[in-house]
Amino acid sequence: MTATAYGRPGTATGTGPPRSDGPAKAAGTAPYAYEYRVADPAYVAPVQATVARGRVLEVDAAEAEAVEGVIAVLTHAGAPGLDTGAELSGLQRVAELAVLQSGEVSYRGQVVAAVVAETFEAAWHAAALVTVRYEQWPHDAGFSDQRADAVAPEEDHRQGEVESAAPAEVVVEQTYATAMQHNNPMEPHTTVARFEGGELFLYESTQGSYEVRRTVAALLGMEPERVHVVAPYVGGGFGSKGPLHAPTVLAVLAAVALPGRWVKLALTRRQMFALVGYRSPTIQRVRLSAGADGRLSGVDVVATVQSSHVADFVEEAAGPAKSMYAAPNRRMGHRVVRLDAAVPTWMRAPGECPGMFGPEVAMDELAWACGLDPIEVRLRNEPERDPHTGKPFSSRNLAACLREGARRFGWADRAPEPGGRVENGWRVGMGVAASAYPVVPPPGDSWARIRYEGEGVYAVSLAAADIGTGAWTALAQVAADALGVPLERVRVRLGDSSLPEASLAGGSTGLMSWGSTIHAAAEEFRRGHGERPEPGAEATGHLPANPAQDDYAMYAYGAQFAEVRVHAATGEVRVPRLLGVFAAGRIVNARTARSQFTGGMTMGLSMALHEESVVDARFGHVVNGDFAEYHIAANADVEDVQAHWIDEEDPLVNPLGAKGIGEIGIVGTAAAVANAAYHATGVRVRSLPVRLDDFIGA
Amino acid sequence: MDADISLTVDGQSHDLRVDTRTTLLDALREHLHITSPKKGCDHGQCGSCTVLLSGRRVVSCLVLAVAAEGAEVTTAAGLGRDGRPHRVQQALVEHDGLQCGYCTPGQVCSAVGVLDEAAAGWPSAVTPPGAGGDGGPALTAAEIRERMSGNLCRCGAYAGIVAAVEEAARPAGEAPAAPAPRGGGR
Amino acid sequence: MKPFDYRRASDAAGAAALVAEHPGAAFLGGGTNLVDHMKLGVAAPDMLVDITHLPMDRVEALPEGEGGVSIGANVRNSEAAAHPLVRERYPVLSQALLSGASGQLRNAATTGGNLLQRTRCVYFQDTGTPCNKREPGSGCSALEGYQRYHAVFGASPDCVATHPSDMAVALVALDARVVVTDAAGGERRIPVAELHRLPGEAPEQDTVLSRGDLITAVELPEMPMAARARYRKIRDRASFAFALVSAAVGLELAADGTVADVRIALGGVAHKPWRALLAEEALRGSAATEAGFAAAAEAELSEARPLPGNVFKLELVRAAVTETLGEVAAELRGEGEL
Incomplete structure (x- = not known):
């Protein structure tokens, strides 16, 4: 074990070893949430609202309950209660998670009941037989940037005078639009749950087992330590498996309603278009003012995005323009249209991804208008410092x-x-x-544990989730270099709330935050156990703060x-x-x-x-x-x-x-x-x- | 309504009782606990559940188990021999043609089916009419992309998947005609 | 999915009789469309009669003198597309088959099932919305809804859905016919062009078949122009997507270079594979020139009634007809590289 170095000749980082989980994934033997063999499971099938706004008057479950194998039909009248006043992390929207806590319907496709049955076939058949009667209220689901009720969620970011700036030689003023998108990870959102003896066990398709633990515990009023979440392999998420969504809570309610019984819920692809969030559509009004030489004098971006009456989620599509190019006069703002619709969520590069569409097409338009190479226009507007913060x-x-x-x-x-x-x-x-x-900054805190197993082998543990990023492999490389040992001497354990807490896989922070945490743990280990540790020697490191x-x-x-x-x-x-x-x-x-x-x-x-x-x-x-x-x-x-x-x-x-x-x-x-x-x-x-x-x- | 069926899966025979509504995919996953085929859409639109049914690649989510009575099923878990993975699986790992891994067993079974179909001389939508014939159409990258399009990958690992199938399609020892660059550091 | 009884048929007439007797029964072929619909609740049979073990699984030349080819109803789409008789005599059919669905689906889907697949209209597949085809009298949601994949020819105020098959478009261009066994054990032949209906006031009926009628084979007559006929499919995704517009085109040129005979069938534009009779009529006897082809397309488009959401399909029809005719003509003149 020698001093830490990354990316130098002879180190593991900077090379390209194949994905360590590759062979098991190629054979299909790496287990995803639905695939753990649990004894005598019951199956959960959601019943979804067929109105976009209203109130459930009656749930007629007689026909469903008559189906052989049906164990229970959960409705808002009989479902276990949740603490809807619970303090959740900033990622969560408690109103979205208040499943079956009232008869109010706030968006079409909302869960209004669920069937639990002995078999998958019985559950889904019975769910189709549940008849729900509604008092239907008028709904509003039409997204547009021409609405008077659009609100600004915060004050616009302003520098200089974007409106009254001197007339520019070249102006590009256009409206750009990106479509509503759904994350659609290949693995459907899945929860397999059992509640027994005051402990809740979950196999969950999630980007963060601790986020699930804490959120579910808060909703149920349990100690977080009594909620156990296992998620070593996750079939993609792209954001939608970051914050929790209603189906996880539904499966948990079913487990609580049937203590001692494993319950399984995997959404259908169709249900994933209603229940696990989406990327808001955006309409971006972009105004670029420039000299004939293509140098920007003004950048004005106002993005209209969709949110929900259930809870707000703002797709910050006007955000990325703040720091891209230098210009003395600037305004970036959002307008939010709240609809009778489900709550949007993270989708790969929220804000940045849609928010770079309008401005980057506008820059191309500017280049053609000025008769310049689109690359040259960008080079001419490179800022010396961050235009947003001045740093x-x-x-x-x-x-x-x-x-x-x-x-x-x-x-x-x-x-x-x-x-x-x-x-x-x-x-x-x-x-x-x-x-x-x-x-x-990473969404959450991280710790990592390093243990010397003897015979040159080190075990590195933290509850991080590899949703396909390659964390299993890259973290082993970081650990090898942090410890100064060959890659094959490192064993990594991930994706389980019994391991030290790790931040959620989101914001492209995984390797940075978990890797830095492993780096810190290696320093702790070296400090505590020196260069010749005894087998069983352990140390835990914490995500270091970044002074810069x-x-x-x-x-x-x-x-x-x-x-x-x-x-x-x-x-x-x-x-x-x-x-x-x-x-x-x-x-x-x-x-x-x-x-x-x-x-x-x-x-x-x-x-x-x-x-x-x-x-x-x-x-x-x-x-x-x-x-x-x-x-x-x-x-x-x-x-x-x-x-x-x-x-x-x-x-x-x-x-x-x-x-x-x-x-x-x-x-x-x-x-x-x-x-x-x-x-x-x-x-x-x-x-x-x-x-x-x-x-x-x- | 139930039915008694027998299936041979990855060389092992099984007798089981299934609901007539049970798909081959659910029979494998929920009854036999063979979870290598994945459920991605359950409607034949993603290919994650692809298995070889009597040697042909199919989506097992649209096959009723009762209709598959007596069939021989091969999943990605059963493709290896003597503890070694199939060459398609090896090439996929080597070319990093997978990320989250959920579509991967379906990609593997589909690729094995593609190799067999091409060897049998089956054309694809990008095979020029009249081409192919003896020995089958050459599995160019364009042929592989078309033939593998029934297997969606949300992580976007297609470039690696195509490189892997190209490698698996080459006779052993033969060098690639023109290695496809995929980029990398300087 | 509703529980159902499963029967394995041992002979065609028996299968036809069984389905005719049971109002809730349905034939099960490859299952790629029916099982899909059962999961969605779009179809809810209480009995499935599995016909895949019936001996309707051969592609064979019709007897001498008839010159054509017969494709058994159970022949899988991939097998039909790869069969030497189909590839040599009817390459347009092979092309159309291969442009449909995915490799896995083509390995399961049967010839008969492909013909009888139902529309992919999003409202038809969504039991939470009105649809006259799924639930007669409930209304047509597409009339004022999502129309990208909907009809521009022959629709009615009750239904604007399209038939999704690629194979059927080629079959119509090839003057193919289906062989049908009925519940009484009788056999009859129906041109594929007459198998599917326009929606009219009864969009729930896709075809002219009666309950229990079983398609046992598709017969392709000898047709000189078939060997050079071509299929062109225009779609959003490069593969594994339904047609926005497709065209199956066959052409026969006279010695003087004029059009001796022509077949044009269009996909993605109507409730049935659309034989472009007006275009054909305009072309027969006229010069095989780009201008002539464009005029033929215009003749057909005079009957088009696009919806606000699919006006662009007219331009696709124009392009598909003109370009494919041009390609086939060039090849016939020995100019093509195909």
Whole structure:
């Protein structure tokens, strides 16, 4: 065991060992929440509201209860009570979690009853037989930016005078829109629960076992230590498995109602379009004022987003413009439309992802208006310091990403004018957009335990969740270097509330915060046990505070390049090439990091071309709520996707020098695609998704 | 209504009683506790539940167990031989063609089906009419992308999946024609 | 899903009789659409008659003189698409089959089942919304709702749904017919073009078949233009998506270069695979030029009645018809690279 070093020759960090959980996942033997073998389980099937607003008058469960195997029908009249006044973490919305606590219906698809039965088939059949009578009230589910009742959730961020600034030589003033999206992790939201002897056991698909523990304990009025949450493998989350949603609480209620019995609930794909949150649609009014040289004098971004009468969640789509480009006159603000709809939630890069669409397309429009290379326009507006806070950047390598990407992508070979290149009936274009994602404080606290097992082997434990990020592998690499031992001597345990608390997997903070915590634990271990520990020697470390956090603006950056083909006759849109170059501090595992970047870019491509949850406001719900109608990118949509990164030393962000990489890949991709589509066709699409009907008959 | 059926899964035979409504997927997962096939959508729209049914890849969520009576089922857990994973599984791990892993067993079974279908000379939507024939169409990246499009991956691991299937499709020892760059650090 | 009795049929006539006798019975083929609908509550049979073990699983040449090919109703979509007789004589059918669904679904879906699949209209599949096809008299939610995948030809005020099959579009272009066994043991043949109905006032009826009628095979007649006919599918996703518009096109040129005969069938535009008779009529005897093809498309579009949410489909029809005719003509003239 020697002193800590990361990313140096001979260390584990900076190499690319294959995913340690890969073989088990490829065989399908790594267990997800629904797959634990529990004795004699009962199955929970939710009954959902068929009105968007109103009050349950009567739940007629007679027919359901007559189904063989039905154990119970839970309704608001008989369900166990919850402490709806409980203090929950800032991530949670208690009103969303108050399942079956009243007969009021606040959005279509809300849980109004549930059947618990001996078999899956009986439960779901009986749920369809429950008849609910409502007093139906008028509802309002129509999102628009033309509503007088939109409210500003906080004061607009203002610098200078964006409205009354001197007339600019060039003005781009446009409205941009992004669609409602659903996270749709491949593993449906799942809870398997048992309540016995005052203890609650949960197998849960979650991004944070401690968040589940604390939230559920608070709702039930239990000691958190009596709630046990196991989640070593999670089939994706992308935010929706961060904060809890109603189905988890429903399964817990069923477990409480049936003490001693395991109960299982996995949502259907359709239910996931109603019950586990979504990314709000956004309408962004962007006004860029600039000189003829492309230098910005004003940036004005007002984003209208959707929230819910149940509780507020604001998609901060005007946020990213605050720190992107220098300009003396600035305003960024939000307008929130509260609807009779479910509460939105986190979805991969909340705020940043939709919020970089409008401004980055507007920058492209500005470039064309000024007759400048879109890369050059961005370079001319690079700020010296963070325009929002005035703080210096810990590191900002956007310019390097743009230049390196241009070189790799062959940017110089593009046609000089839009619509200038046609190949075999396809119009071909190239586009670029910038990408940024902040280094944010982790959502929650972290501790890690290191124990020497003897024979050179160390066990590292913390309750972190690997939702597909590669944490199992990368944390072992960090631990190996923190302890100065070979990678194969490290055993990692994750995803279980019996392990030391770890923050939720969110905000791209996982590796940074858990890695720094392991770093601290290794220092503790060395301090306590020296270089020659006895077997059984243990130490626990705590997430170190970052003294530089308040003094610097900290961001990862990237440049996204897209080649787009638009069929001249049919308007079909294809993206044969995506290339991203990122500056995100130290890359711990080259192999899994590349997948994080390209995975984000692929989801960005999916957002650009496909994803749109269609709300039929007459009914109040998403009508295209399955994978046949809500398209996510399929394999054939994704051709050449490359991610590269530049070497970036940033000792200020954390001991590892690493920035988060889980979300930046999706930021800017859709803008790059839309900009490339403009270059291909001369048609400017300002509303996502970009589809064939944007180009035909136009 | 119940029915007694027998299934051979990954080489092991099982007799079981199922509700006629039980799908093959639920029979495997809930009755036989073989959870390698995953339930992602339960409507044939995602491919996570793909298994080989009598050697052909199908989505097990739309097959009724009672209709599969007597069938031979292979899941991703049963593809390896002598404790070693199938070459598709090895290549997927090597190319990092998986992240959360939930769609992965379905991707694996589908890829194995693709290799067999191509070897049998089956065309795809991107095979030019008249092409293929003896020995089957070459599994180019475009062929693999089309043939694997019934398996959705929300993590976006498609690039790695295609690279892995390309590798698995190559005869042993043969070098890739043109290695597809996927990027990386400098 | 409602409980149901499961029967395995041992002969076609017996299966037909069983379903005819039981009002709640349904045939089970590959299950890819029916099981889907049972889970959604869109279909709730109390008896399934599994016909997949019936000997209707061969692709074979029809007897000499008839020149065509017969595809058994149980032949899986992937098998039909890969069969040498289909690939050589009717490549457009192979193309259409391969452009539908996914590899896994094509391995399960049968020829008969593909024809009888039901619309993917989002409201039809959502039991929480009115739909005349699912629940006659409840109303059509799509008329003022989500219309991207809906009809531009032949719809009614009661239903604007489309038939989702790709295969059926090629079959219509190929003058195919279905062989039907009825409950009395009789056999009859129906052109595929006449199998599906327009919605009219009875959108709940997709086809002209009666309860118990069992499709046992599809017959493809000999057709000189079939070997060069082509399928073009336009969709949002590059694969595994239903057609916004598709076209199956066959062309026969006279020695003077004019159009001797033509078949055009369109998918994604109507309650049934849409034979573009007006376009065909405009083309027969006229010059096989780009202008002629465009004029033919316009002739067909004179009958189009798009909805506010799918006006763009007219341009797709124009493009699909014109481009595919152009490709086939080029190939016939030896200009093509196909």
